Structure formats: C-alpha cells, structure tokens
Amino acid sequence: MKGKLILIPNTLGDDALTNIVSQHTISIVQPIYHFVVESSKAARAVLKQYQLTHTQQELVLFELDKHEENKKELYTFLKQHLTTYNVGVISDAGVPAVADPGNEAVAIAHNLRVQVVPLVGPSSILLTLMASGFNGQNFAFNGYLSIDKSKRTAQFKGFERLITTQQQTQLFIETPYRNNQLIKELCEVFPPLYKLCIAANITLANEYIKTLTIADWRTQQPDLHKQPCMFALYV
Missing domain, CATH: 3.40.1010.10 (Tetrapyrrole methylase, N-terminal domain)
Structure with a gap:
C-alpha cells in the first residue's frame, strides 16, 4: 500500500x-x-x-x-x-x-x-496576520529583508507601493539580533500614519503582539533584541 x-x-x-x-x-x-x-x-x-x-x-x-x-x-x-x-x-x-x-x-x-x-499547527505568518488587524485577503510574506541598505530601501519602496495601490499587507522577518535596528529604521522610513504590527515570541508565555501607527511607535520602541519576531505593515 x-x-x-x-x-x-x-x-x-x-x-x-x-x-x-x-x-x-x-x-x-x-x-x-x-x-x-x-x-x-x-x-x-x-x-x-x-x-x-x-x-x-x-x-x-x-x-x-x-x-x-x-x-x-x-x-x-x-x-x-x-x-x-x-x-x-x-x-x-x-x-x-x-x-x-x-x-x-x-x-x-x-x-x-x-x-x-x-496537519494543523502554528504558523507565525498567519498568527501575526490574524492578530494585526490588517487586510487578510491580500497579503505577502517577503521573508528576510536584504542586509544591503540600498536593496532594503528599494524593498521598503516596493512595500509602500503595494500597500497603497493594492491594499496588500506586507509581512517580513529579520535576524533577531537586528530587530531593534529594524524597528528604528521602519520608524524613520515610513509615513507616520502607516501601521506596523510587531509580533514576538508568538504562542509563548512572553508573547508580545502590538499594532500601532508609525507615529506611535516612534515614541515607544520596544526592546526585542534576539527575540523571534514577525513584522507586518499596512495603512
């Protein structure tokens, strides 16, 4: 058989x-x-x-x-x-x-x-999307961001275009030791009314999931150094 x-x-x-x-x-x-x-x-x-x-x-x-x-x-x-x-x-x-x-x-x-x-099990991509409040009918997972600054800038511009023209939620990850640096960069690059969901340690006892505008994140950036995170952007 x-x-x-x-x-x-x-x-x-x-x-x-x-x-x-x-x-x-x-x-x-x-x-x-x-x-x-x-x-x-x-x-x-x-x-x-x-x-x-x-x-x-x-x-x-x-x-x-x-x-x-x-x-x-x-x-x-x-x-x-x-x-x-x-x-x-x-x-x-x-x-x-x-x-x-x-x-x-x-x-x-x-x-x-x-x-x-x-078999049914946890997906950090879907769990982040579920908890973000963002568009769950049109979304993309982009994997790891480029470590090359110019390429990463191009990725961010692409995210912004897809969010505004197609209402497509953009999800991505970063090497955990660069989380804090990425959060700071997102706050600098994206417009204040854009929304960012940060989901860390999903399903664990110290789970952290929060969606705020970029303007709000600028005033309260969390310390998520070396913690597994998923990021989602929308407007």
Whole structure:
C-alpha cells in the first residue's frame, strides 16, 4: 500500500507540544519512522514530545539542504520509502513547507502521485496576520529583508507601493539580533500614519503582539533584541 506525505507541525519555541497541537495530530505522527527534516537535532527534539511508538534509534531521517544534489537524493529517498511507508516532513519551527524548504518534498510527492496530508499547527505568518488587524485577503510574506541598505530601501519602496495601490499587507522577518535596528529604521522610513504590527515570541508565555501607527511607535520602541519576531505593515 502506498504511503502518504504527512506535514507535521512543530512548536514556535519552547512551549509544550500538547499546548499547540491536538491529540489527533499526535496520534497520526506516532507510528511514523521516516522523516524529511530541516535539521536532525530540532526534529528529534520535537519527535520526543510526540512520544513515538518506537525508539529514536529506529528513525530514518533525511536532512534538507540547499544544494542541487540534495534535491536528487530527496527524490530518491521519497520514491523509495513512499512506496510502502508514510513519510513525515518537519520544520525547525512551525508548519513545514511555508517559508521553509519542506516544499521541495511536497512537490516531489505530488509528482509521484502521493497523497499529501497537512496537519494543523502554528504558523507565525498567519498568527501575526490574524492578530494585526490588517487586510487578510491580500497579503505577502517577503521573508528576510536584504542586509544591503540600498536593496532594503528599494524593498521598503516596493512595500509602500503595494500597500497603497493594492491594499496588500506586507509581512517580513529579520535576524533577531537586528530587530531593534529594524524597528528604528521602519520608524524613520515610513509615513507616520502607516501601521506596523510587531509580533514576538508568538504562542509563548512572553508573547508580545502590538499594532500601532508609525507615529506611535516612534515614541515607544520596544526592546526585542534576539527575540523571534514577525513584522507586518499596512495603512
């Protein structure tokens, strides 16, 4: 019997898995032996919380990387194991295949005519959008901003154009140690009536989510140094 590709949620931090996913999701994951993972260390940590029906030593993990040769090896791995077994896909945080290299495994599964099963879990992108009060029908996640100042300035101009002409919410992230610098820069670049949502430590005990105008942020910039953050802009 042909297996399925199971897209498995991870937590967004050090929260307990049982606070985030349902018992039904846990029961689907528990019998799986074969996994495509972003990193073995993070995958083993969350799989320990899933309380698998077998030992960690019995797991078969395929670790993703950005090299072209890895994609060929991934195809071979999935073609071999999906003929008989379910294969799980796990991101280092949140749901796989969204702003995550797990999409390569999903594309291959469809090519192999294998059923893809997404399990419900936390997405920092969607949770930020939900909590922002911004347009949830037209939005874009832009990933990491460029570290090159001129390119980043061009990105900001592009955001402003899309927000004003298409009413499109713009979401993006930054390397955590540059969060404070980015907040200061956003306050300098964007007009005072634009709105910025900052969502940090989503789903965790110290969760921080706030939407204010740029004018208001200029008077109360938070200290979010080295904390995982998602940013959203609108008007």
